[in-house]
Amino acid sequence: MTEKIDFNDENSNTSNNPSFDSVLQARLSRRGVLLGGVGSVGTAMLGGAGLAASGVAVAAQPAASTAGKLGFKAVAKSLADTVVVPAGYTASVLYALGDPLTAGTPAYKNDGTDTDYEHRAGDHHDGMEWFGLDKSGKPSLSSVDRGLLAVNHEATTDEKLSSFFLHANGGASTLPRPAAEVDKETAIHGVSVVEIKKAGKKWATVPASSFNFRLTALSDNMQLTGPARGNALLKTKHSTDGTKSRGTLNNCGTGKTPWGTFLTGEENWAGYFFRSATDDAARADKSVVALKRYGRSQGAASRHGWESAGSDDKYTRWNNSKLGTSTDGSDDYRNEMNTFGYIVEIDAYDKIKAARKRTALGRFAHESAAFGKPVVGQPLAVYMGDDSRGEYIYKFVSAKSWAAADANPADRITTGDTYLDTGKLFVAKFNSDGKGDWIELSTSNPLISGYAAYAFADQADICVNSRLAADAVGATKMDRPEWCSTNVANGEIYFTLTNNSNRRIEPANSSQAAPDSANPRVYSDIKNGSSTQTGNPNGHVLRMKEGTAGNAATSFNWDVYLFGAESSAAPGTVNLSSLTDDQDFSSPDGLVFSPSTGIMWIQTDDGAFTDVSNCMMLAALPGSVGDGAKKTLSYTKADKTTVSVDTYVGKAPGDDKLKRFLVGAKDSEITGLCETPDGKTMFINIQHPGENTKMADIADPSKYTSQWPGNAGYGAGKRPRSATIVITKNDGGKIGT
């Protein structure tokens, strides 16, 4: 990863927002011996024939305590090219890149010659949600043996422009890109919906199901809804009235609405757009400020060079430069980038219904979208993070109050219109006393209406340029907010903050920030015995308890539930949660509470600890905000003066309440999680195995850094493939208990 430009790790917040004045001489936590081992006794490796769980269908059960303990033996860290689960569990591959979604689509050859990705699983499986079906094919909240998986396909494994595993010879690494390669690459992005079914004890996809569909980066008629619909900022040659967009892109985290639709977050879309080196002068308006804030300075190269593949506007749309002569952008794609970066609502049960990009929920590098507990008669709240270094945490509060009848509406997506197009958008400010404020992003806030750096025209402008509005009100710069999820037991909201290489004791420039109470650690981590990673390389998990107004609250209490660290790291400054060898992890990303068991599942997307272990998934039984203690971290500046940062550390989990459950294949990220309503079948995604393979080695599979899942007996070929796996407990019980 280090030698590549990482388009997933973008950084463009140079605002001068408050951070606490702190510093220090970084304390090196040197790695001693490698902890953990490979293929230890008492674990089960994925591959070969799988036992499955009990075939007995059980109706949905309420959130259950698990007797306060996790009921499995932790797995060791692993560097093996396989998926490791605890003894007594079975994992099987269910749905991988290229798998057919129609009866007529040929099996995946996995040699770079496959085409027709509009009818196949896309790449880089990410967030995922379950939608049950009963025996007659009607939506069901209780079915445990038939359903739909709605799966995000975030991106591709690429180097030098090309998604090289998709092309026979690795593809073209110079401009212009061949149209045939670009057509494949645009089609593997987006979302898939696939029917799955349990026959006997084995789960399988239903390739011929009429429920199956794909949305790609080119799908037509994605409706732009909410305050920005029809706004001048959204007008393009494709939609001269600014009401629709083509496709969805870089789909990362997910959410599920209380009315039964799928939410997908568009994350690192900015990197897909090209801007000419003279575009600032061509525009000569405030859009230059907005483009820069969203990571597209003039002269920016695009991730794949899709704009170079021909004159058809399915290619030229990726050129975000002002090329036309119109005043409103209706004759070019200068505004195309403004049609990406949203939470998109999709009815997984109905491929005919147009998807909706919900502009009211703001535009940024969206991860998941988690609802606070719905309460009849009160507004709904949707929590969201913006995953870039130093970006913010947001909340949308609906104008409409929750009505119980909407839990099972006749028309799901129009129900979404009533909750997600009208409401208020807030951004979080974390204070040093363990409290925090939700600040509304509204034209009536003088900090926004009087913001010198950018003149907001209206609420639509705030929705499209949420980052600038959040800058204006002084929101807290976070250590890359990834997924969020709501604790089913008490309604508290958890956020993963994956890492931040820009956290510094003494910031040297405006893209860096000093440690503050909610992002309190600055330290160094040694990788491979030599390279030093500074800032907050291991990340943390923060949680918030809303004030008495619940979903509509404008203040909250917070603490840090868990700090990522190596178990050998300094206990007083780095390993603040006292993690053991069975618990240590780095770079939390995916985060999902199981409604069935109450277990919180933490998934990692890491580059800091990967010399010791592949990415992993842990199970946790957290307590509540305030169950730990205040902790003061002291940092020494270069001039030897000391500054202190107060933070709030959740109660250390102890052996029974946090355990490593799974370790993934080589160079993969663990992400996405959903379960059947009985908690007995779990689906997760293994994303981008082998991502550090060199494009130059495409002809030599022995040099691929992973050959999973082919090496686990799934499918043809040795090229690594992102895939959904299914996990069951051999005794038929609930996962993790």
Ligand code: FEO
């Ligand atoms: Fe797609 Fe921020 O992970």
Ligand code: CA
């Ligand atoms: Ca993520």
Ligand code: CA
């Ligand atoms: Ca990630």
